[in-house]
Amino acid sequence: MGAVAADRAGDAGASGTRGKVTITEIARQAGVSAPTVSRVVNGRADVSPSTRARVEDLLLRHGYRRRAAAPGTRAALLDLVFDGLDSPWAVEIIRGVEEAAHAAGAGTVVSAIHGRSGDAREWMRNLRARASDGVVLVTSALEPLLHEELRALGVPLVVVDPAGSPVLGIPAIGAANWSGGLAATEHLLSLGHRRIGLIAGPPRLLCSRARLDGYRAALEGAGVAPDEALVVPGDFHPESGFTGCNALLGLPEPPTAVFAAGDQMALGAIEALRRRGLRVPQDMSVVGFDDLPEVRWSAPPLTTVRQPLADMGTLAVRTVLRLARGEQPDSLRVELGTELVVRSSTAPPAP
Structure with missing residues (x-):
């Protein structure tokens, strides 16, 4: 597969019911010349924005792709x-x-x-x-x-x-997000924690839902009833870890440990604790997820779930x-x- 001159859309491997279409036909439908269509295809700047948009729309509709070069003429x-x-x-x-x-x-x-x-x-x-x-x-x-x-x-x-x-x-x-969430929570349970907060990732993401399910499975396996008040939303950025940890600390009975479903949220949680004069792990334990390079240098170095990114x-x-x-x-x-x-x-x- 490759990229050279643009002359026949059908030669590029468009499939389905669209059929083959020539540059001339695309030019006719766009009301421009064939060289103008070629300039659009080859990324030339000398085409007006309105013409470019019209031609690109037709190229997209016809499933156009530039014709492949001969084998070995360029890298993938x-x-x-x-x-x-x-x-x-x-x-x-x-x-x-x-x-x-x-x-x-x-x-x-x-x-x-x-x-x-x-x-x-x-x-x-x-x-x-x-x-x-x-x-x-x-x-x-x-x-x-x-x-x-x-x-x-x-x-x-x-x-x-x-x-x-x-x-x-x-x-x-x-x-293996589910087993990672399970392992993080089981580690905290093994240390004696029973009120474990979770700063979750965005629920639209499959990985977030799997980590949440692993957290719940670990609690249930240890005979600890999951408390939905201990689950707060996050978005994998430090700010949401900071906000989520403050929300957990504001509960009538705060958790003794927090599992943040992403390392950056864990770092935000540690900062929230620091600003309240609380120590990690003496006052609250924190676990992350990812094992990003910087977390081994955080204060203290972060316990986390390594995923092979x-x-x-x-x-x-x-x-x-x-x-x-x-x-x-x-x-x-x-x-x-x-x-x-x-x-x-x-x-x-x-x-």
């Missing part, structure tokens, strides 16, 4: 797409993707669509123009129409940490390249193991 090009890039978590995924892509001689384009339909459609237009060989979608959800467009273009897709239930037929790679990115690249070669993955759903890493932020509850 992969698209790595996030909902947002404002997290060290994303950096770890990128590290794994980049290492695997480099080893395979492939280039990587990183994008963020921020959950907005307009951003996603703009990304799709750019993807079509650069003739990407595969897409790795991270903790995001594409609207069904864009899934159809990828299918029509013949661009393989792999999802990492799917936002919702995995889409039928699309490979998904995640971590870089490995998830690496496996996603290997899977999407297999799909691009016409091979099928061994499994459509892969969960990599998580591991509890005990450091200094947890201890038995104070008398």
Whole structure:
């Protein structure tokens, strides 16, 4: 798969009932010349915004993709797409993707669509123009129409940490979030804690719901009735950990330990405790989830659940390249193991 001159949309592998369409036909429908359509396809700047939008709309509707180059004329090009890039978590995924892509001689384009339909459609237009060989979608959800467009273009897709239930037929790679939530909570229970707060992740995300279920399962397994007042919402950012911990401390009977479903929220919780003059772990134990590089240097170093973020990115690249070669993955759903890493932020509850 590759990118060279644009002359016949049908040669690019558009499938389904759309049929083949020439650049001339797209030009006729757009009311412009064929060279103008070629300039749009090749990303040239000398086209007015209104004309560009009209032509891109027709190219998208016809499932157009630039014709493939001869084998060996260029390296593969992969698209790595996030909902947002404002997290060290994303950096770890990128590290794994980049290492695997480099080893395979492939280039990587990183994008963020921020959950907005307009951003996603703009990304799709750019993807079509650069003739990407595969897409790795991270903790995001594409609207069904864009899934159809990828299918029509013949661009393989792999999802990492799917936002919702995995889409039928699309490979998904995640971590064992349920068992990670279970392990974090069981660790606190083993230290003697019985009132354990949870700062949860966004409920729209599958990983958040799995960690919450693991937390509840650990409590029930220990004969501790789950108290919904001890579960507060978060969004994986430090501010929500700070706010969530303050909410837990404001309860008539605060918890003696907190499980934050993401490391950044755990760091926010530690800051909330520090500002109240409370010590970790003497006054309250804190557990995170991710094992981001910075948490081993926090004060105190954070007990957390390690999920193999870089490995998830690496496996996603290997899977999407297999799909691009016409091979099928061994499994459509892969969960990599998580591991509890005990450091200094947890201890038995104070008398």
